[in-house]
Amino acid sequence: MKVAKFGGTSLASAEQIKKVCQIIQADAQRKLIVVSAPGKRFKEDTKVTDLLINYVNACLADTEAEAIRDEIVSRFVEIGNGLQLAEAVTERIGAELHEQMRRKEGEAPARFLDRVKASGEDTCAKVVASYLQSLGVKASYVNPYEAGLLVTDEAGQAQVLPEAYARLKQLRERDEIVIFPGFFGYTEEGILVTFSRGGSDITGSILAAATEAELYENFTDVDSVYVVNPQLIDQPKEIKEITYREMRELSYSGFTVFHEEALLPAYRAGIPVCIKNTNNPAAPGTMIVAERASRDYHVTGIASDSGFCSIFVSKYLMNREIGFGRRLLQILEDEGLAYEHTPSGIDNISVILRKDGFTPEIQAKVIRRIKEELHAEDVEVTCDLALVMIVGEGMRRSVGTSARATSALAKAKVNLEMINQGSSEVSMMFGVKEVDAKRAVIALYEEFFGDETSL
Amino acid sequence: MKVAKFGGTSLASAEQIKKVCQIIQADAQRKLIVVSAPGKRFKEDTKVTDLLINYVNACLADTEAEAIRDEIVSRFVEIGNGLQLAEAVTERIGAELHEQMRRKEGEAPARFLDRVKASGEDTCAKVVASYLQSLGVKASYVNPYEAGLLVTDEAGQAQVLPEAYARLKQLRERDEIVIFPGFFGYTEEGILVTFSRGGSDITGSILAAATEAELYENFTDVDSVYVVNPQLIDQPKEIKEITYREMRELSYSGFTVFHEEALLPAYRAGIPVCIKNTNNPAAPGTMIVAERASRDYHVTGIASDSGFCSIFVSKYLMNREIGFGRRLLQILEDEGLAYEHTPSGIDNISVILRKDGFTPEIQAKVIRRIKEELHAEDVEVTCDLALVMIVGEGMRRSVGTSARATSALAKAKVNLEMINQGSSEVSMMFGVKEVDAKRAVIALYEEFFGDETSL
Numbered sequence: 001m002k003v004a005k006f007g008g009t010s011l012a013s014a015e016q017i018k019k020v021c022q023i024i025q026a027d028a029q030r031k032l033i034v035v036s037a038p039g040k041r042f043k044e045d046t047k048v049t050d051l052l053i054n055y056v057n058a059c060l061a062d063t064e065a066e067a068i069r070d071e072i073v074s075r076f077v078e079i080g081n082g083l084q085l086a087e088a089v090t091e092r093i094g095a096e097l098h099e100q101m102r103r104k105e106g107e108a109p110a111r112f113l114d115r116v117k118a119s120g121e122d123t124c125a126k127v128v129a130s131y132l133q134s135l136g137v138k139a140s141y142v143n144p145y146e147a148g149l150l151v152t153d154e155a156g157q158a159q160v161l162p163e164a165y166a167r168l169k170q171l172r173e174r175d176e177i178v179i180f181p182g183f184f185g186y187t188e189e190g191i192l193v194t195f196s197r198g199g200s201d202i203t204g205s206i207l208a209a210a211t212e213a214e215l216y217e218n219f220t221d222v223d224s225v226y227v228v229n230p231q232l233i234d235q236p237k238e239i240k241e242i243t244y245r246e247m248r249e250l251s252y253s254g255f256t257v258f259h260e261e262a263l264l265p266a267y268r269a270g271i272p273v274c275i276k277n278t279n280n281p282a283a284p285g286t287m288i289v290a291e292r293a294s295r296d297y298h299v300t301g302i303a304s305d306s307g308f309c310s311i312f313v314s315k316y317l318m319n320r321e322i323g324f325g326r327r328l329l330q331i332l333e334d335e336g337l338a339y340e341h342t343p344s345g346i347d348n349i350s351v352i353l354r355k356d357g358f359t360p361e362i363q364a365k366v367i368r369r370i371k372e373e374l375h376a377e378d379v380e381v382t383c384d385l386a387l388v389m390i391v392g393e394g395m396r397r398s399v400g401t402s403a404r405a406t407s408a409l410a411k412a413k414v415n416l417e418m419i420n421q422g423s424s425e426v427s428m429m430f431g432v433k434e435v436d437a438k439r440a441v442i443a444l445y446e447e448f449f450g451d452e453t454s455l
Numbered sequence: 456m457k458v459a460k461f462g463g464t465s466l467a468s469a470e471q472i473k474k475v476c477q478i479i480q481a482d483a484q485r486k487l488i489v490v491s492a493p494g495k496r497f498k499e500d501t502k503v504t505d506l507l508i509n510y511v512n513a514c515l516a517d518t519e520a521e522a523i524r525d526e527i528v529s530r531f532v533e534i535g536n537g538l539q540l541a542e543a544v545t546e547r548i549g550a551e552l553h554e555q556m557r558r559k560e561g562e563a564p565a566r567f568l569d570r571v572k573a574s575g576e577d578t579c580a581k582v583v584a585s586y587l588q589s590l591g592v593k594a595s596y597v598n599p600y601e602a603g604l605l606v607t608d609e610a611g612q613a614q615v616l617p618e619a620y621a622r623l624k625q626l627r628e629r630d631e632i633v634i635f636p637g638f639f640g641y642t643e644e645g646i647l648v649t650f651s652r653g654g655s656d657i658t659g660s661i662l663a664a665a666t667e668a669e670l671y672e673n674f675t676d677v678d679s680v681y682v683v684n685p686q687l688i689d690q691p692k693e694i695k696e697i698t699y700r701e702m703r704e705l706s707y708s709g710f711t712v713f714h715e716e717a718l719l720p721a722y723r724a725g726i727p728v729c730i731k732n733t734n735n736p737a738a739p740g741t742m743i744v745a746e747r748a749s750r751d752y753h754v755t756g757i758a759s760d761s762g763f764c765s766i767f768v769s770k771y772l773m774n775r776e777i778g779f780g781r782r783l784l785q786i787l788e789d790e791g792l793a794y795e796h797t798p799s800g801i802d803n804i805s806v807i808l809r810k811d812g813f814t815p816e817i818q819a820k821v822i823r824r825i826k827e828e829l830h831a832e833d834v835e836v837t838c839d840l841a842l843v844m845i846v847g848e849g850m851r852r853s854v855g856t857s858a859r860a861t862s863a864l865a866k867a868k869v870n871l872e873m874i875n876q877g878s879s880e881v882s883m884m885f886g887v888k889e890v891d892a893k894r895a896v897i898a899l900y901e902e903f904f905g906d907e908t909s910l
Contacts, residue, residue, distance in 0.1 A: 248771070249801050264771055312877075316703070316719055322793045326784035338777045341799050343877030345884075346704050350877040400865035402874060407862055410855035419857060419883075421874040422767075422798030422805040428874075429800075 001172065002029040004217040005182065005204030008039020008047055010278035011124055014082020021132055023219065023281050024177060032171055032211060034182045034204040035128055037120025038075060048075055048120040049197075052101075056113045059103055069101055076123055083131045093130070097123045110155035114184070114194045117156075121181035121200060129179040139177035144185050147171060149206065151185035151193050158185055158193040160206050160265070168210035180207065201262035209269035216271050218258060219278045225250075225258075225286040228302045228445050232438055237449050241287045242300055249391040249427045250303045263288070292393060298401055299392040299448040304441050306386035306434045307355045308340065309363075310418070313370055314348035314378040324374060325349060331369045335362055340387075341420050341429070348378075350418065352431065355383055385417060386437035390444055391427045402428060404447055412443035456627060457484040459672040460637065460659030463494020463502055465733035466579055469537020476587055478674065478736050479632060487626055487666060489637045489659040490583055492575025493530060503530060503575040504652075507556075511568045514558055524556055531578055538586045548585070552578045565610035569639070569649045572611075576636035576655060584634040594632035599640050602626060604661065606640035606648050613640055613648040615661050615720070623665035635662065656717035664724035671726050673713060674733045680705075680713075680741040683757045683900050687893055692904050696742045697755055704846040704882045705758045718743070747848060753856055754847040754903040759896050761841035761889045762810045763795065764818075765873070768825055769803035769833040779829060780804060786824045790817055795842075796875050796884070803833075805873065807886065810838055840872060841892035844884045845899055857883060859902055867898035 006020050024030050037048040051072050058065035073094050080090030100119040103112055125141050132139035148167025151158035164185070171178055182200025186192055195202045201218060208216035224238040225247075242250075244267040251260050258275065266273050266288075276285035318324055325342065332339055332351065341352040367379045395401050402421065405428060409416060418431030432440050461475050479485050492503040506527050513520035528549050535545030555574040558567055580596050587594035603622025606613035619640070626633055637655025641647055650657045656673060663671035679693040680702075697705075699722040706715050713730065721728050721743075731740035773779055780797065787794055787806065796807040822834045850856050857876065860883060864871060873886030887895050 245802070260775075261772065267771060316722060317716065319793070319795060320715075322791075323784075323788050325794070325797070326781055326788055329778075329781035329784065333778050333781055336777075338774070339780070340774060342780070342797050343875055344796050345877055345882050347700070348877065399868055399870050402871055403858065403861040403865035406855075406858035410858035413854055415854050416857055416876065419874045419876040420798055421871065422800055422803065427800050 001031050001211060001213050002027065002215045002217055003032045003034065003204055003208040003211065003213045004030045004219060005034040005200060006036065006278060007200070007218075007220045008036045008049075009221040010039075010219050011035055011037070011128070012039045012041045012045070014079050016278065017079065017083060017128060017131060019278055019281075020128065020219070021135065021137075023278065024132070025135075025137065026281070029214070030177070030217070031174075032178050032180065032207055032213070033128070034180050034200055034207060035121060035124045036182055036200040037124050038079065048072060048124075049117060051075075052116050052120050053113070055101065056109075056116050059112070060109050069098075072101070072120075073097055076127060079127055080130075083127070083134070085127070085130050085134060089130050089134075093123060093126050096126070111191065114155050115192050117194050118181070118184035118192055121183045125179045125181035132177060132179070137177060138175070139179055140174075142171070142178045142180050144181065144203075145190060145192075147180070149185035149203070150188060151195075153187045153189075153191060153193060156194055156196060158195050158199075160185065160202075161188075164206065165210040168207060169212075171207065172211045196259075196261065198259045199261075201259035202265070205262045205265040205271075205273075208271045208273075209265035212269065213271055216266050216273045217276055218273060219276050219281075221277060221279060222275075223277045223280055223283040223285065225275055225301075227300065227449055228441060229304070232304070232441050233445050236445065239286050239301060240284065241289060241292050243292050243393050244288055244290060245426045246300045246391050246393055247288050249389065250301045258288075298395045298398050299390050301391045302389070302441055302444050302448070303391060304386060304388040304437050306437055308352055308385040308387055308431070309355050309358050309381060309383040310385055310431070311351045311353070311366065311370070312348065312378070312380045312382070313350070313374070313376045315374070315376045316347055318347045318349070327374060328370065331366060331373065335366055337362070337366070341418075343418050343420050343431075352385065352387070352418070358383075384434045385431050386434045386440075387429055387431055388437060388440045388444065389427050389429045390448065394425055395428065405430070405444060408443045408447035409440055412439050414440045414443065456486050456666060456668050457482065457670045457672055458487045458489065458659055458663040458666065458668045459485045459674060460489040460655060461491060461733060462655070462673075462675045463491045463504075464676040465494075465674050466490055466492070466583070467494045467496045467500070469534045471733065472534065472538060472583060472586060474733055474736075475583065475674070476590065476592075478733065479587070480590075480592060481736070484669070485632070485672070486629075487633050487635065487662055487668070488583070489635045489655055489662060490576060490579045491637055491655040492579050493534065503527060503579075504572060506530075507571050507575050508568070510556065511564075511571050514567070515564050524553075527556075527575075528552055531582060534582055535585075538582070538589070540582070540585050540589060544585050544589075548578060548581050551581070566646065569610050570647050572649050573636070573639040573647055576638045580634045580636035587632060587634070592632060593630070594634055595629075597626070597629075597633045597635050599636065599658075600645060600647075602635070604640035604658070605643060606650075608642045608644075608646060608648060611649055611651060613650050613654075615640065615657075616643075619661065620665040623662060624667075626662065627666045651714075651716065653714045654716075656714035657720075660717045660720040660726075660728075663726045663728075664720035667724065668726055671721050671728045672731055673728060674731050674736075676732060676734060677730075678732045678735055678738040678740065680730055680756075682755065682904055683896060684759070687759070687896050688900050691900065694741045694756060695739065696744060696747050698747050698848050698881075699743055699745060700881045701755045701846050701848055702743050704844065705756045713743075753850050753853050754845050756846045757844070757896055757899050757903070758846060759841060759843040759892050761892055763807055763840040763842055763886070764810050764813050764836060764838040765840055765886070766806045766808070766821065766825070767803065767833070767835045767837075768805070768829070768831045770829070770831045771802055773802045773804070782829060783825065786821060786828065790821055792817070792821075796873075798873050798875050798886075807840065807842070807873070813838075839889045840886050841889045841895075842884055842886055843892060843895045843899065844882050845903065846882045848881055850881070850883065860885070860899060863898045863902035864895055867894050869895045869898065
């Protein structure tokens with residue numbers, strides 16, 4: 001049994017939904033289908049989820065929301081008509097959507113938002129189920145509450161509850177294709193709560209883990225995961241097989257093909273994940289697995305992300321002071337700041353953190369506290385840092401990977417602000433100035449993927 | 456005015472003390488002289504300080520201590536005779552030493568130990584002052600209590616008190632050569648407390664800072680500081696000039712020529728330090744300065760040290776957990792463990808710490824706490840790590856230093872367990888297996904110092 005999840009562009013129009021349903025029918029193992037809300041049909045189009053958010057904001061601001069609501073409903077009506085659903089079916093689905101979008105008396109804004117956001121996936125699941133039924137396929141829409149997808153009560157940030165898995169396992173027993181809306185679950189009290197944005201990937205992963213699926217297929221609009229961001233390198237090499245750990249390191253910076261949190265349930269249950277293309281289902285896609293069979297490539301991928309700051313702190317004899325590092329991190333924690341890395345010398349330590357939320361006011365406060373409370377001699381903040389990472393299982397065990405990487409970067413005249421290679425066998429990270437990041441990625445790509453003989 | 460400090464081997468015999476006094480007389484600026492206790496005269500000899508410690512241990516164990524005491528007193532008598540001091544002078548100094556070594560009723564063992572340990576430097580200072588006087592030089596022994604060298608009441612670990620500096624500044628006014636015993640000071644209540652072992656370097660640095668000396672000369676038994684430990688490389692290159700920061704990074708691992716804490720007072724007061732050889736005072740020595748004039752060498756030195764452990768901790772989505780790193784460090788702090796570095800990946804972090812004190816029992820406790828309190832998936836401790844460091848101001852700003860270093864290490868088949876280069880402009884650190892450490896140092900020496908053209 002396979003769980004297949006289809007993303008927004010795979011469901012953006014009647015035409016796309018027909019492709020999805022052909023894919024579902026092409027493999028009898030595809031029994032549990034998770035759908036997103038319809039995405040963009042063309043570059044300038046708006047995703048249904050964004051329309052739903054606009055609608056809620058308009059309602060909350062007491063401005064004209066009806067036009068937006070009508071646009072959303074008509075998106076689905078258009079899809080229903082394109083799929084030649086019976087008029088009564090389309091009308092019923094539209095009426096239910098209308099009802100879901102109605103603001104309830106006294107409802108908290110966050111609850112209202114979650115409920116309306118979820119209606120995109122929910123309606124889409126109903127449309128897909130109805131279309132399959134119209135084709136004579138045995139298929140049903142299943143509501144997450146009914147199926148037992150229990151989550152924490154954190155609006156827009158729900159986490160699955162452990163007890164959900166046993167309940168969801170029952171889905172295996174159904175002798176029909178289940179169409180399941182992604183992106184949301186319910187609290188024990190029956191309140192609808194959504195995952196973070198892009199959370200249909202999470203729903204699919206949870207269902208695959210719960211039902212012990214043999215495979216979790218994640219259908220999107222690219223043939224595979226690439227070894228580097230295609231926006232930086234034209235037609236980069238495809239990744240055929242990648243481990244969970246490699247995928248996790250890559251998804252950290254620049255690899256947005258799969259939701260960061262989505263890998264966890266599949267990883268824990270050991271369910272392989274396949275990233276496939278709805279528009280080219282014959283392509284083999286990228287397999288995400290626990291252990292890679294082929295170890296030919298020492299480096300699996302190159303990721304990069306910008307928008308990092310570093311706080312440099314120096315103090316003579318710092319390394320003799322027990323608790324210095326811990327107290328430094330405590331100051332950041334007090335200010336609600338998460339950090340990424342802490343490379344250190346003998347008498348100095350740098351904290352690398354994301355720029356978001358590290359406002360000039362908070363910067364000033366943090367600098368003052370570090371000077372006053374830790375008696376640091378020097379505290380400097382710079383905010384033009386990018387992180388470039390090469391990722392590959394077992395890479396560290398091969399002598400010379402760092403030499404190849406640093407030599408390639410030196411040849412490209414990239415100055416290294418930071419090198420961070422720990423006990424992890426999976427990645428090696430370089431801190432560079434933002435202006436150097438693209439040049440660094442290209443240099444590393446050419447070194448590790450540019451020449452067939454070097455693979 | 457210069458402060459000159461002479462180490463143990465420079466004062467090990469009458470012959471050596473004569474050299475010291477020639478050096479003192481050779482420069483009228485050498486007005487403030489700090490002396491250690493007599494060190495080893497030959498390889499198998501015992502330092503006076505070690506004899507004094509043995510003596511105290513024997514007293515405390517109520518075993519026969521008189522023989523050791525007599526050996527110590529006779530060392531000084533022999534020196535006095537060798538210097539042809541008047542018999543009465545040698546007798547008086549010997550009697551005072553005898554008195555200092557007498558155990559007082561009810562004295563705490565730590566106080567007794569500090570008091571006796573200090574008598575080596577104290578007696579030596581009296582001997583040197585008497586010898587200079589016998590030569591007709593205007594010179595006096597000055598006691599640290601009288602001069603105002605106030606310290607904290609931490610036996611064997613004293614720290615200078617800020618108010619000491621103003622009092623010690625008065626030493627400038629003396630129109631004679633001051634001979635000052637190193638290694639100890641007094642609390643405000645007049646209790647003698649010693650610095651940590653090798654602390655005469657600290658006394659010299661404090662006096663140089665307090666008197667705003669133009670130079671602090673530290674006389675030892677080597678011509679200079681070398682770019683690498685001479686036990687690893689035969690006749691390595693000498694360092695002519697080095698910054699405080701570089702010296703500090705080097706002294707951290709393997710460079711024992713100067714006490715780690717001793718640099719701080721000179722550094723804060725901006726007093727240059729010169730490491731010179733008593734046995735070859737014509738050699739220019741190594742200057743430790745705030746800013747290096749010559750920036751020809753990108754790499755100033757190579758240091759290495761073994762005996763490190765790493766605690767590898769991994770947990771899926773670790774980097775999303777605010778406070779994870781801080782709580783990890785808190786566990787170590789609770790167990791009284793200082794750490795050195797914390798290189799990290801996305802979902803893993805390693806803590807590098809020294810093996811000393813990280814006993815198997817504490818290891819087991821730390822592993823258990825990390826698993827239970829932080830819910831880490833994987834915690835592994837390995838204890839065969841050495842750190843190898845290349846040090847040089849501005850090194851990081853020069854593109855390609857890391858490429859040269861990692862390439863040299865790869866060519867020597869050294870696998871890099873860890874690379875840690877932070878915002879520090881001074882050093883770059885490589886973690887290697889202990890068995891690889893010597894090969895790594897040799898490879899780096901050859902790369903950065905082996906060929907004249909590469910300097």
